[in-house]
Amino acid sequence: MNITRPFLFCLIIAPVLVTPARRACGGEPAAFQLKAEAKVDGAGIFLTQLVAPTLHAPLPILRLAPAPVLGQTMSLSRQQIIDLAKVSLPDLDTTNWSGPLTVRISRRVRQLCEAETADMLRAALQKDYVGARGELEIHFSRPWQPETVPDEPLSLHLTEVPSAGVLPNLVAGFELWCGQERIGSWQAPLQARVWRDTPVAHSPVSRGQLLRDADITLERRDVLTQHEPCIPFPVTDASLEAVSGMQAGSPIWSRLTRERPVLRRGQVVEGVFQQGPMTISLKVESLEDGALGQTVRVRNPKTRRELYGKVQNEDLVLIAL
Secondary structure, eight states: OOOHHHHHHHHHHHHHHHOTTTBOTTSOBOOEEBOSEEEEBTTBEEHHHHBOOOSSSOOOOOEEEOOOOTTOOEEEEHHHHHHHHHHHOTTOOOTTEESOSEEEEEEOEEEEOHHHHHHHHHHHHIIIIIGGGOEEEEEESSOOOOEEEESSOOEEEEEEOOTTOSOSEEEEEEEEEETTEEEEEEEEEEEEEEEEEEEEESSOBOTTOBGGGSOEEEEEEEGGGOOSOBOOSSOOOTTEEESSOBOTTOBOBGGGEEEOOSBOTTOEEEEEEEETTEEEEEEEEESSOBOTTOEEEEEOTTTOOEEEEEEEETTEEEEOO
């Protein structure tokens, strides 16, 4: 087998493959045409952005200079571009470049719409001010006017929020950043809601009814309109009862519940004094309802003296000395 031809063929095409930016097919200098205008991002001005693409001699990805500031333009002459490119590629062939003598360069931009701005604001307020309280929903009180921003990823930093945090109506101040570049600052009047699953009476709850037996469901409610806490749900405390009646559709507020008393007002129970090895017991009258572990007022029926005791069970109170 004759292996000379493939070997010679590789020697012939090798210079073309190794230096694509210097020579095109046929050994002639590569022809590159500059663009009249170029759009760049914040990463900088790259040689490939200023030259029209060619299949015969692709250019290396080479950063020439920082990008212009948003809203401003800059111009680079052909000679400036060549000089900047040769700083990193001294052997770059530029003898056959064509096109305009000057390239006008500006940033790639887009319009920031109301929906995208609201999404970024909602995410920032949710993270820093709402957290696990619920799911934040916001709307602009006035229409958002589209803003010209870089066509790149943006980040939003909150600069002003009411001291009380997220309210049903608030004004939020914020800045927009593109990497390390500050785009601008704004203030936006907002309407907010924080949605959370809330325990609600599905049917009426009567006074004294155990909540574990009540018809309670979860409904999504705006907690910004609620000014007091609800009970944890599902109900795991078997002794939790309603202290007043509740209508269907009413949230189950914590203040309307309590542990079911094991001791009732007016009930006569055993009162025990303990001090070291000494124990004294007597009958006392409870002056109020009391749950297990709760401290209640009791009275000695004989002396009419009021005392305080900790409820041990439905028949026993430990008197405090």
